[in-house]
Amino acid sequence: MTLFIPSGQNGEHLFVVVLGPKIVPGYQSEDQFLIVPICSAIPGKTHECPLHPGCHPFVRHESYADFAYADIRNKIDLISKITTGVFRDGGTSIDSETLENIEKSLNRSRRVPRFIKRDFLSI
Template structure:
C-alpha cells in the first residue's frame, strides 16, 4: 500500500458505483475554499474506463502504463469533480474505506489539471476555482 499524502498527484482507491473501485486523483489542496468554510479542502477527480459505444469526456484520456491502476483506456470524469474536507478524506483512509495508491507522475498530473479547463463537463464553480476564466 502506498503512503497517503494530501498533496496534488496522490491517489486513492474509492468504492464507486456497481463496478468496484475507482482511482481518484488529488488535484488541489489542501486549501481553504471560501465557499466551503475555513477548514482545508481537497479537490479530487476520478478515472473511469472508456467503453465502446458510450460517449466519454475526451479532455484527459488515460492509457495503460500511465498509472499502475490503469489497465484499460480510461478518462477523467470532470463532471464528477468534487471537493471534500481534508478531515473527511483522512477519516475515510484511517477507517480503511478508501485506500491510498501510487501517486501520479508529474506529467500526468499536469494533464489532469489542464483538463479541468479543457473539459466542457467541468462544473462552472470548479472552472472558477481553477482560474479557467
C-alpha cells in the first residue's frame, strides 16, 4: 500500500507501508504499520535504498527510501486520516521486488530511527 501524506504548505509526499500489521508492545492495542517516505535522489550522493522510475506510477525519476523519516502508525489513525482526506491513498502498491528491496535495506540501514529498530524491527 502507498499513501500520499501532506508535506510543506501545499505538497504531498509518497510513503510506502513497508511492514505490518503488527502488535507492538508499549503502543496502542491496534495493529501498527511501518511507513517509509520515498524521496527524490540527490545527484552524486549514494543512497542506501535507491528506487528506479516505474516502481510506482508517481516515481518518475531516480528516488530512494528515506529511512531517517520512517514512522510507526496505527491502523485506526491511518484509516481515519484516509477517510477524512488528510492522507490520500496512493492507488497503486509499489512493485513486489522494490518492496522486498526496501525491507532488506531497512534491516541493514544505519539511518533507521532507534525507536523503530527497538520497537518494531526487534519483534
